[in-house]
Amino acid sequence: MAYDPILFSIPEAFESRRLLIRAPILDDGIKVNEAIRESIDDLLPWMPWAKTMPTPEESEANIxxxxxxxxxxxxxxxxxxxxxxxxxxxxxxLHNIDWKVRRFEIGYWVRSSFGGQGYITEAVEAITNFAIHELQANRVEIRCDSKNIRSYRVAERLGFTLEGIIRNEELSVDGSLRDTMVFSKVRGVEF
Known part of the structure; x- marks a missing residue:
């Protein structure tokens, strides 16, 4: 199989029971900005990009x-x-992609008013299945701060294996050293 990922035909949208999950399109910036504005206090402890509230124009440029x-x-x-x-x-x-290995890392955040309703678990399960079936993933990872209980609970609920905790692996948002939990699903073992 060719390894030039630009040649891969990849669906830009797929669904789960309650969700539409899709690639960003032009003018999504305002929607993202509204969600960040509502959720900035919940995002700040975990997301380095949440240190400052972006303008709608910055969100659109980012999209x-x-x-x-x-x-x-x-x-x-x-x-x-x-x-x-x-x-x-x-x-x-899907981030930190290695196309030759077919390794993908899933990251996620939820709008504050929709937290605790199972949406992220549902989305991550659908994205994992997308990576496995559409992208032929050999490895799917979830990495998170060991203090981010809600994040690592998603990995646990979905049957990801905790491979280990990398101690003092990087700086957390507040500048202190953080331990990173590494969860995975690998072809031939979990799927």
């Missing part, structure tokens, strides 16, 4: 860059929307 990266297959941001009304409730994606 357009994410669109380009999706098209070139270097990073695959995915937006999470409710099927029933199209409301943006979070963001996820």
């Amino acid at each position: 357009r860059k994410a669109r380009l990266k999706f098209l070139e297959r270097s990073d695959m941001r995915l937006l999470i929307l409710l099927k029933e009304n199209g409301k943006l409730i979070g963001s996820s994606g």
Whole structure:
């Protein structure tokens, strides 16, 4: 199989029971900005990009860059929307991609008013299945701060294996050293 990912035909949208999960498109910036504005206090402890609230224009520029990266297959941001009304409730994606190994890392955040309702678990399960079936993943990872209980509970609920905790692996948002939990699913073992 060719390894030039630009040649891969990859669906830009797929669904789960309640969600539409899709690549970013032009003018998504305002929706993302609204979700960040509502959720900034919850995002700040975990997301380095949440240190300052972006302007709507900055969010749109970010979405357009994410669109380009999706098209070139270097990073695959995915937006999470409710099927029933199209409301943006979070963001996820496949990051730190290694196409030769077919390794993908899933990251995610949820809009504050939609937290605790199982949407992220549902989205991550759908994205994992997308990576396995559409992208022929050999390895899917979730990495998170060991203090981010809600994040690592998603990995546990979905049957990801905790491979280990990398101690003092990087700086957390507040500048202190953080331990990173590494969860995975690998072909031939979990799927």
